[in-house]
């Protein structure tokens with residue numbers, strides 16, 4: 830699976846910590862869009878789809894959650910719980926997010942503008958396309 834955890838630069842000093850993401854440096858795409866997911870009620874799941882073209886980078890800015898990825902060959906669970914690393918999700922990967930902790934904040938950087946046509950919501954269709 831081409832998905833991977835990417836460590837981000839971390840500047841630590843007595844005033845606190847600072848981390849950064851720059852397009853084409855820490856992540857392999859140009860950032861077209863940013864969104865964030867917050868106030869997720871306990872037990873809720875997000876995602877449950879794939880994108881035909883969109884690539885994403887997901888960071889747990891606060892709290893923790895799991896990202897479950899399935900590329901049609903294997904299924905992997907990534908637990909995100911620190912703001913100095915994130916998960917790179919290539920296009921064409923089925924993804925779901927769950928186990929959000931209270932007050933968790935998921936930052937998502939995306940390679941494309943929002944396009945409802947880019948979503949694949951049918952898992953069987955996703956498997957067939959693989």
Ligand code: TYD
Pocket residue numbers: 862864866874875876877942943
């Ligand atoms: P959705 O894709 O269902 O969220 P998730 O993948 O986390 O389950 O998005 C929820 C709503 O927000 C849906 O009505 C579409 C809208 N939306 C946008 O308008 N622009 C965006 O960039 C995103 C990600 C969602």
